[in-house]
Amino acid sequence: MTERFATAEACVDYTIARLGKTLRLGAPLGLGKPVQLLNAFFRRAEQDPDIELHIYTALSLEVPKPASHIEAELAGPIVQRIFGDYEPLAYMEAQRAGGLPPNIQVSELYFKAGAMKNMPAAQQQYISSNYTHIARDMMAAGVNVLLQLVAARDTDEGLSLSLSCNPDVALDVIRNKRAQGRDDFLCFAQVHRDLPFMRHDAEVPATLFDGVVENPGYHRTLFAVPNTAVPAADYATALHASTLVVDGGTLQIGIGALGDAVAHALILRQQQPAAWQDAVDRLTRIDSGCQTEHGPFEQGLYVSTEMFVNGMLHLMEAGVVKRRVYDLxxxxxxxxxxxxxxxxxxxxxxxxxxxxxxxxxxxxxxxxxxxxxxxxxxxxxxxxxxxxxxxxxxxxxxxxxxxxxxxxxxGEGQRLRHGRVLHGGFFLGPRDFYQKLRDLDDTGQERICMTSVLRTNQLLLDYPLYCAQRRHARFINTGMMVSLSGAVTSDALENGTVISGVGGQYNFVAMAHDLPGARSVLCIRSTRGKGKALRSNIVTHYGHTTIPRHLRDIIVTEYGIADLRGQTDAEVIRRLIAVADSRFQQELADWAIKQGKLPADYEVPAAARNNTPYRIAKALSSHIADGRLPAYPFGTDLTPEELTLSASLRRIKALSDEPATFLREVLRALLHRGDKEAARPWLERIHLMHPDSSRDFIVQQLLMLELEEHGLLKVR
Structure with a gap:
């Protein structure tokens, strides 16, 4: 019998009555968290110190908070527009405020990138696990309560539920617990009527759950991740990566600016092949050492991914992702x-x-x-x-x-049925992405199957079938740094600080080595920081590894492709230096020579000596100016004024990293005396028309200079 609850608190009462006060609570990553239900459990434990609550989850989403009052003036309306009445996670607020009660612990298996760098409790309670092992590890930890946000629809047979955005782990935990016949485990669904109802593996009967919580007051704004701007360097990396994707093959890409850039590059290759080829030719200076592909996608691609991102839906709409696979x-x-x-x-x-x-x-x-x-x-x-x-x-x-x-x-005129163009484990994205998923017709639903990561991230369940389906697979992900040995760091620093998590990256890299014809493509920005803080992301060595050197495959930076698979250590180093920023190439080479890993007479190839941001910007300038490589390829929630202000304020903020440069620019702005009336629309938007402090006055002057130098104000 599935219980029905009108409030989250009633569900908490029921759980304690059944299981007692030792609660090991599991919740999905990202969007699939039932916030009100989670918060009810947290607040009950906060009020009752006899309750022992341990929350196991990943990717806890938080509404961004501005760092200054000027940023708040800009961001306030944007945040309200995007996040509406989204209810924050109480356990995250408690952590940010200085700590959790002693009877409550939170263990995450994946952080939002960089969100927990200065949070000792979160760092100490972090659990490192491959995505395909999360269900196993949650069960081993003794999880006895599972909470899940679900979509719902009424059918002739009764209420039908969809795990929607997160069948990734829940399917496996629930089914394993049910198979064990355990009476010390409960799972609850919280209905959200705006959550897209995904069918196939994600659709389950209400009887799968011990209880269903539905309250109209809980149908608050779904957490949406706004599209981020794609810089020229990311487009360069994406264009290189797009030459590796084989027509008739399989694709996986990640979230963020690089993922959007790869998706857009593939759409450009499909819809404007001559322009795409011109951009690639302008960028390519070195021989990548691997076979590259060209021309539009006639057969199309199939997607097998842990994360179904917005860019993949755009690839479907553009006719790039269209190859159907069949489970026969x-x-x-x-x-x-x-x-x-x-x-x-x-x-x-x-x-x-x-x-x-x-x-x-x-x-x-x-x-x-x-x-x-x-x-x-x-x-x-x-x-x-x-x-x-x-x-x-x-x-x-x-x-x-x-x-x-x-x-x-x-059979005349008939075609095969139930072919899928995409299998995904979870989804997360901007508001219009969710709307498109809600609007899917029967044909659209037929093509997409949200399912367990045990299917998307590995080959073990049905090796022959998955090999047949995932032909010519290209698993494209991002990393933070790569050492000259070919080992990649993606999730943590060498001092142990966790930045994000392993997630499924290791799964996909290992699968690329086990799957005939597959390749792992790890995209890495060649540098990080600016000015004196500029550092190379291709490093001599590093004290933390996410992907070991023996699984090295293809590395892509904005400067080109380095095919490392099966190469000698010396050749790996040569190829990585060739795609490094030229400001760091010689010191990398000198170190390798000193260690005896390169011959003493090695020289950086002439074709690779101009690996500079200027060359990238110049190579892509015409394509950026003509709108073929837009800053926001899949749209943005920001108005034109907000886009201008956000870019200008970012540049002004970056000046503070270089005190000498900052003082020089302040002096120049004060002497220049910008035109306030011409700048009125931007200044009024962030209440800087009449500054209240000397600091705000300086920002006002710098902003007017910025606007003028970017052609938005007339020069007096």
């Missing part, structure tokens, strides 16, 4: 080999007969399976071993010419 090995192999198409015709039936997928004589179970895939018509029936089709009786003999002819005729 013979079908998939026949399609891969070109022996059949998705048309239901004589060639398909003959092929399946040879494979014995279509047996000589049909059984009811076999007929049902073949009808599911659309191979045999829905009107075909079997009664007492005899076939009937639209009133005509047919011999139950698939080698009978009359039966075969009737089936071929019935």
């Amino acid at each position: 090995l013979a079908l998939q192999q026949g399609l891969n080999d070109g022996l059949i198409s998705e048309d239901v015709d004589a060639r398909l039936l003959d092929y399946l007969r040879r494979c014995n997928v279509l047996p000589g004589q049909l059984t009811p179970e076999c007929l049902q399976s073949l009808q599911y895939w659309g191979i045999l018509p829905d009107t075909l029936q079997i009664n007492d071993g005899v076939l009937s089709l639209q009133g005509a009786t047919l011999a139950n003999d698939m080698d009978n010419p009359a039966t075969r002819a009737a089936l071929v005729k019935a």
